[in-house]
Amino acid sequence: TQLLEQSPQFLSIQEGENLTVYCNSSSVFSSLQWYRQEPGEGPVLLVTVVTGGEVKKLKRLTFQFGDARKDSSLHITAAQPGDTGLYLCAGGGGNEKLTFGTGTRLTIIP
Amino acid sequence: DTGASQNPRHKITKRGQNVTFRCDPISEHNRLYWYRQTLGQGPEFLTYFQNEAQLEKSRLLSDRFSAERPKGSFSTLEIQRTEQGDSAMYLCASSFFVLASTDTQYFGPGTRLTVL
Numbered sequence: 001t002q003l004l005e006q007s008p009q010f011l012s013i014q015e016g017e018n019l020t021v022y023c024n025s026s027s028v029f030s031s032l033q034w035y036r037q038e039p040g041e042g043p044v045l046l047v048t049v050v051t052g053g054e055v056k057k058l059k060r061l062t063f064q065f066g067d068a069r070k071d072s073s074l075h076i077t078a079a080q081p082g083d084t085g086l087y088l089c090a091g092g093g094g095n096e097k098l099t100f101g102t103g104t105r106l107t108i109i110p
Numbered sequence: 111d112t113g114a115s116q117n118p119r120h121k122i123t124k125r126g127q128n129v130t131f132r133c134d135p136i137s138e139h140n141r142l143y144w145y146r147q148t149l150g151q152g153p154e155f156l157t158y159f160q161n162e163a164q165l166e167k168s169r170l171l172s173d174r175f176s177a178e179r180p181k182g183s184f185s186t187l188e189i190q191r192t193e194q195g196d197s198a199m200y201l202c203a204s205s206f207f208v209l210a211s212t213d214t215q216y217f218g219p220g221t222r223l224t225v226l
Contacts, residue, residue, distance in 0.1 A: 042203075044217070
């Protein structure tokens with residue numbers, strides 16, 4: 001069974017600070033996706049990474065896929081209240097279902 | 111792409127009743143997925159379709175659960191004889207699957223089921 005562990009589970013920081021959340025597994029994934037989920041809504045895709053060592057930037061968000069394609073990180077620069085939400089990583093095993101992590105609940109304090 | 115659409119958004123039912131949820135995928139998406147998410151957890155895979163064919167079902171999908179996608183467009187998920195443990199958010203996602211490429215899934219807003 002493929003498992004994805006996210007850390008930290010909860011993170012509360014002041015507006016303007018930087019933060020990094022992690023997604024780790026003992027399994028190799030062919031792709032890894034990051035989603036953000038608001039309360040009562042479905043996950044919204046932020047990025048997909050597919051190549052070991054790949055780095056993608058989305059404004060103030062930087063995503064990295066580990067060289068061995070077992071882990072990933074999400075770094076947010078100068079966090080804003082609008083970044084508040086549940087961040088989920090999800091591993092793709094090929095062409096089928098996603099395996100989700102348990103999520104990191106981020107709160108940005110104005 | 112925006113996500114799939116789902117209805118109802120909320121459903122409250124009594125234990126033992128049957129419920130049915132609907133998911134409409136993004137236009138021309140050939141794959142449709144169902145996931146379940148309980149409080150404080152990430153979504154868990156239930157089943158998926160490619161066109162009208164149901165290709166995989168999770169062990170989480172007990173005999174009381176059935177999903178259909180009769181014409182390869184919208185899908186329904188039915189739960190018979192609901193139990194309190196079925197209370198969860200039921201999420202649908204769709205994708206346009208092409209061999210040898212990453213299958214990017216776009217989620218709907220979910221249906222929140224509460225079983226009393």
